[in-house]
Amino acid sequence: MLAVRLTPGAAKDAIGGGWxxxxxxxxxxxxxxxxxxxxxANSALIAxxxxxxxxxxxxxxLESGDTNRLKRLRIRDGAHAAARLTAIIDIWVQAT
Structure with a gap:
């Protein structure tokens, strides 16, 4: 499960930072x-x-947050790549 705070209508698509x-x-x-x-915006986030x-x-x-900026997404079949996915996500959260 991945918790994301989404800002739609931004100048560019980007992932990074934590809240x-x-x-x-x-x-x-x-x-x-x-x-x-x-x-x-939800489709763009998933893409x-x-x-x-x-x-x-x-x-x-998208598990929850269809009309909310706070989203919970499920990454199916991620167990076999959990370490890789967690490392990537940790880097994004550390980015500003």
Whole structure:
């Protein structure tokens, strides 16, 4: 499960940085150029993550946050590559 804070309508697509909510939970920050209409921003986020992780788009599912900027995504079949995926995500969170 991957927690992402999405900013739609950004100047460019990017992943990087972290954000902590009022409960202390950590969220990966992502920005997409797509607007938040008819699921366009959600689709753009999934495409961005799939490309950056070198993972099939069909294996990244939006679990919650369809109309919210805070998203939870499930990366299917990620167990066999958990160390690689975790390392990539950790680097993104450290980026500013």
């Amino acid at each position: 902590t909510d009022e409960k202390g939970a950590g969220w990966l920050c992502a920005r997409v150029r797509a607007v938040p209409e008819k699921g366009r 961005l993550l799939a490309k950056a992780l070198d993972w099939p788009k069909s294996a990244i599912l």
